[in-house]
Amino acid sequence: MMQAGIFTGYFPYGLKETAQKIRALDFNTVQLDLHFKDIDLSAGQITRDKAKTVRDTFRDHNLPICCVSGYTNIIHPDLGERERRVGYLKEIIRNARHFGTPYVISETGTYNTESDWVHHPKNKTEEGFEECRKVIADLAQTAYDHGAVFLLETYVNNVVGSVEETVRMFAQVDHPGLGLLMDPTNYFETHNIDRMDQILNQVFDTLTDKIKIAHAKDVKRSGGDKSEKHADIGDEDALESHTFRGVGEIELPAPGLGSLNYDLYLKRLAEKHPNIPVIIEHLSEDDVPRAKKFLDGKFRTNGL
Numbered sequence: 001m002m003q004a005g006i007f008t009g010y011f012p013y014g015l016k017e018t019a020q021k022i023r024a025l026d027f028n029t030v031q032l033d034l035h036f037k038d039i040d041l042s043a044g045q046i047t048r049d050k051a052k053t054v055r056d057t058f059r060d061h062n063l064p065i066c067c068v069s070g071y072t073n074i075i076h077p078d079l080g081e082r083e084r085r086v087g088y089l090k091e092i093i094r095n096a097r098h099f100g101t102p103y104v105i106s107e108t109g110t111y112n113t114e115s116d117w118v119h120h121p122k123n124k125t126e127e128g129f130e131e132c133r134k135v136i137a138d139l140a141q142t143a144y145d146h147g148a149v150f151l152l153e154t155y156v157n158n159v160v161g162s163v164e165e166t167v168r169m170f171a172q173v174d175h176p177g178l179g180l181l182m183d184p185t186n187y188f189e190t191h192n193i194d195r196m197d198q199i200l201n202q203v204f205d206t207l208t209d210k211i212k213i214a215h216a217k218d219v220k221r222s223g224g225d226k227s228e229k230h231a232d233i234g235d236e237d238a239l240e241s242h243t244f245r246g247v248g249e250i251e252l253p254a255p256g257l258g259s260l261n262y263d264l265y266l267k268r269l270a271e272k273h274p275n276i277p278v279i280i281e282h283l284s285e286d287d288v289p290r291a292k293k294f295l296d297g298k299f300r301t302n303g304l
Contacts (some may be wrong), residue, residue: 002270002304004216004295005066005279006288009033015054019061025288028060031213031279032065032099034092043088051098059100065153065183066277067103067213068096074139075109075132075159077122093139096148103212104143105151105181108132108160108169108280120156129168132159137198138172144177151212154179156189156250163187163202170210180210185219185258190249193221196261205270214269216257216295217282222251254283256294263302270304 007032011018015036022030032054034041039050058065070092072085083153093104111120111128122128136152143150152169154160160169169176191198255262269276280291298304 002067002266002299003029003277004292005029005031005277006030006282007033007069007279009035009044009069010283010285010288012037012285014038015021015057015072018058019063021285023061023063024044025292027067027292028062028064029277029279031105031277032058032068032101034069034162034212042085043091045261046091046095048095048098051095055100056100065100066279067101067105068092070106071106071153072106072111073112074106074135075128077111077113083128085137088236089139090142093148093150095148096143097146102143102148102172103151103179104148105153105213106139106208107153107155108136108158110156110158112225121161123157127215128159129165133169133172136169136178137163137175140173140175142177144175149177149179149191151179151181151214152213153183153186155186161187163199163206167206170207179212180207181213181215182207182211182269183215183217185215185217188219188250189215190221191260193219193250197264198260200261200264204271208268208272211269211276214273214276215279216255216291217280218253218255218260220251220253220258222242222249252282253292254287256291262295266298266302266304270302274304 004027007020011021015038018036055065070089074087076082076085076087089106094267096102096104110118111122114116149160154166160166183202187199187203230246280295283291
């Protein structure tokens with residue numbers, strides 16, 4: 001059976017209290033955000049002992065860590081800033097196994113300096129793709145060298161956004177240190193959201209063997225609000241990746257609050273990955289019980 005999981009970052013507490021609160025909601029796996037009130041896991045501060053403390057705390061609460069968040073703009077156009085960001089991502093990758101999982105996730109970035117989720121013309125050029133390919137190949141090798149796997153998460157406004165771009169990247173970086181984080185909502189734009197089932201089937205027809213972990217959020221048209229949208233999740237220090245809710249024509253709300261065909265998504269996902277962790281996101285702590293009930297209901301309805 002599939003497992004419903006949650007990002008730890010939606011719980012703005014110390015390490016033990018975070019684990020306690022997530023366990024109380026009947027989850028049995030988490031995606032680890034390196035963000036707790038009582039332990040510093042920022043750049044240069046990750047140690048084997050700290051990682052073991054985190055790993056053992058979640059294990060003690062029957063919450064095995066299935067993957068680690070490493071989200072950052074890996075192709076930031078300021079080379080110094082890029083080096084800083086990729087350096088921290090590599091630090092996380094090198095320590096992934098100490099946290100209890102091989103999988104570390106990031107999106108592929110944008111050449112836009114104002115936001116990690118806003119389009120830039122260079123994103124869709126050959127030069128931009130090749131530059132991104134080199135970074136991803138380096139991250140895949142770093143992961144492989146440390147018994148880990150770097151998981152690429154697509155997003156429409158980033159360098160790797162479409163199904164075709166994702167297939168191309170995996171063809172050009174055919175490496176055991178690279179895998180795919182499956183989040184189908186990240187492939188949708190105004191031009192294809194009305195062809196949802198076709199896009200979902202295309203994703204699984206072409207990429208299913210690359211998938212390691214899955215996400216659960218939703219997608220819908222944004223209506224009149226075309227701005228970059230962020231939500232208050234009750235944590236003034238929250239990562240932007242957790243407050244982000246979409247930009248332009250598309251909004252990305254919590255699971256069950258949009259138009260994603262969850263029945264088709266989960267059925268196709270289960271064909272090759274019947275026991276995969278499906279990690280809930282894009283919500284605040286008070287909405288977690290509703291979102292989990294929705295996802296568990298979809299698992300039950302579809303026999304998954």
